[in-house]
Amino acid sequence: MGPSPRIAVIGAGPGGYVAAIRAAQLGARVSLVEEQEVGGTCLNKGCIPSKALIFNAEVVELLKRAEEFGVRVISEPTYDVTRMLERKQRIVQTQVRGIHALLKSWGVALIKGRGRLIGPRAVEVADAGGTVQRVETDRVILATGSKPIKPPIFPFDGDRVITSEEALEPRVLPKSLLIVGAGVEGCEFGFLYQALGVSVTMVEMKNRPLATEDEEISSLVQREMNKRGIKLHLAVRVEKAAIESTQVVVTLSDGQTIAVDRILVSIGRRMNTEGLGLEEAGVVLGKRGEILVDDRMETRAPGVYAIGDAVGRIMLAHVASAEGKIAAANAVAGDRGHSMNYAIVPAGIFTLPEIGTVGLKEWEAVEQGLKIRIGRYPFRALGRAHTMDEIVGMVKVITEQESDRILGVHILGPHASDMIHEAAIAMRLGAKVSDIAEMIHAHPTLPEAMMEAAEDVHGSAIHLTRRKGPPPPAGRAGDGRQGP
Amino acid sequence: MIPEGLRYHTEHEWIRQENQTAVLGITHFAQDALGDVVYLELPKVGVEVRSGQEIGEVESTKTTSPVYTPVSGKIMAVNEELKEKPELVNQDPYGRGWIVKIQMSDPSEAKHLMDARQYGAYLKEKAD
Numbered sequence: 009m010g011p012s013p014r015i016a017v018i019g020a021g022p023g024g025y026v027a028a029i030r031a032a033q034l035g036a037r038v039s040l041v042e043e044q045e046v047g048g049t050c051l052n053k054g055c056i057p058s059k060a061l062i063f064n065a066e067v068v069e070l071l072k073r074a075e076e077f078g079v080r081v082i083s084e085p086t087y088d089v090t091r092m093l094e095r096k097q098r099i100v101q102t103q104v105r106g107i108h109a110l111l112k113s114w115g116v117a118l119i120k121g122r123g124r125l126i127g128p129r130a131v132e133v134a135d136a137g138g139t140v141q142r143v144e145t146d147r148v149i150l151a152t153g154s155k156p157i158k159p160p161i162f163p164f165d166g167d168r169v170i171t172s173e174e175a176l177e178p179r180v181l182p183k184s185l186l187i188v189g190a191g192v193e194g195c196e197f198g199f200l201y202q203a204l205g206v207s208v209t210m211v212e213m214k215n216r217p218l219a220t221e222d223e224e225i226s227s228l229v230q231r232e233m234n235k236r237g238i239k240l241h242l243a244v245r246v247e248k249a250a251i252e253s254t255q256v257v258v259t260l261s262d263g264q265t266i267a268v269d270r271i272l273v274s275i276g277r278r279m280n281t282e283g284l285g286l287e288e289a290g291v292v293l294g295k296r297g298e299i300l301v302d303d304r305m306e307t308r309a310p311g312v313y314a315i316g317d318a319v320g321r322i323m324l325a326h327v328a329s330a331e332g333k334i335a336a337a338n339a340v341a342g343d344r345g346h347s348m349n350y351a352i353v354p355a356g357i358f359t360l361p362e363i364g365t366v367g368l369k370e371w372e373a374v375e376q377g378l379k380i381r382i383g384r385y386p387f388r389a390l391g392r393a394h395t396m397d398e399i400v401g402m403v404k405v406i407t408e409q410e411s412d413r414i415l416g417v418h419i420l421g422p423h424a425s426d427m428i429h430e431a432a433i434a435m436r437l438g439a440k441v442s443d444i445a446e447m448i449h450a451h452p453t454l455p456e457a458m459m460e461a462a463e464d465v466h467g468s469a470i471h472l473t474r475r476k477g478p479p480p481p482a483g484r485a486g487d488g489r490q491g492p
Numbered sequence: 493m494i495p496e497g498l499r500y501h502t503e504h505e506w507i508r509q510e511n512q513t514a515v516l517g518i519t520h521f522a523q524d525a526l527g528d529v530v531y532l533e534l535p536k537v538g539v540e541v542r543s544g545q546e547i548g549e550v551e552s553t554k555t556t557s558p559v560y561t562p563v564s565g566k567i568m569a570v571n572e573e574l575k576e577k578p579e580l581v582n583q584d585p586y587g588r589g590w591i592v593k594i595q596m597s598d599p600s601e602a603k604h605l606m607d608a609r610q611y612g613a614y615l616k617e618k619a620d
Contacts, residue, residue, distance in 0.1 A: 388552075
């Protein structure tokens, strides 16, 4: 291979376009194949549009409480859904244009069309008009993403029975919405739609919402749902869903039937790995349809790499981007090893209020038999939180008893998704909990809650009353102690 | 300040016995210590509870604090008005700020609770 290898990337989502740019930065000649719009699900049908809409909800919620702040609002704030959707679309368009500009500046050739492998060294691209072109390449990076799972028991019609994609385009808001699945996506939509004035019911198979998150985070989220009037049915399945004239009637496994205007099925995503010529090129798929890769992100077909949702490891945009950079480095350098490390993956969940999480959940630490300590600090004990009138939630720090190293941090509260990065960098540097506790935190700020929670691991948070007896047992949200 | 005729628990709940029924709330002292109440997590009607058990939580602007029941039985009613107006717990802790009604399975449990005079002395002792 010459000094300037050719790399073809299939899929221009947050995995693919990042891999393409990184490969170009490292000197490769890069072709990026995309059937739809650059930015993928994340930018066009996921993270960015949903956060744009959630911000609308936050604005209106703040306006509704304006009186509490001594601000007169002359009339009751209402939503203009059309304007909201226009704003969201403008944000997406700006980001899309930004990616186009980046690709151009790095000399990445964007090829519009659906790509498929023709063996491990060529990609065939068919555009919407049926024109087919062949791209010869030295390496391939597959970044084909995923799509919502649509089980046959639900009569999907894109109107009354929908997935997240249509849920982001609510031209007309339903009066009532039932969400199947109280995972990350389901919960985010639940809070969003409820804030928009829709009566929201959620149905979840597991016995708590956000069942893979830390158990205290789940219970705090559940309480916020109660406060807002989001109805939650736990440990039940949907047995049947039928469109009956203007309503959708859902039958649950406990025998209840619920009639709503619309249902949103949010039970997970399936990898886009079919019809891409993968097996023929020597790429091996796992049981779930995920592309099997090693830590270097290389598939079983040498020279063919895969990243992002298509490999089905951690389905998060920023993980796809990180995998994309690793795959690009390996693809350009040939055999030199860059490996993916999944130990520290911060994540945000945009409920109201939001969640930030990194590292081990309490249940995971317990499952692994680790001896742990826990520190907690409620936002209602923090001055800055009161100035914002955002006092719900807490910071929870989990450490290993022996070493005092931080195993995980979980935050529910204002700017939790921003705050979590202090914990992430601390963990990456192998910090002890005292490193956070002893670091001077600016006053008055939200991250002071991180410092206090770190101190609380050893019962020495200044702004918490003295603990009665030994440190509180695991698994309780708040322990009745007071802040200032 | 501390009403006669109620029975008081060391965790600052009061009950008012009406035959087999106990109306339960938190005391003036408790609401004052908590500060402005913003939300109450209440049990479901029909649930069986045992004395000493945590049956709910009060969220104030300062803290989150469990509510205990000093008597065993079945939750007959919860104060629905508190969903819209949690501040009633502050404004009228012994009246409209009641929290739950419990159908007592063992009314003799109430006998072990403090009366107004004893609770007053208990508060005084705690303050010293």
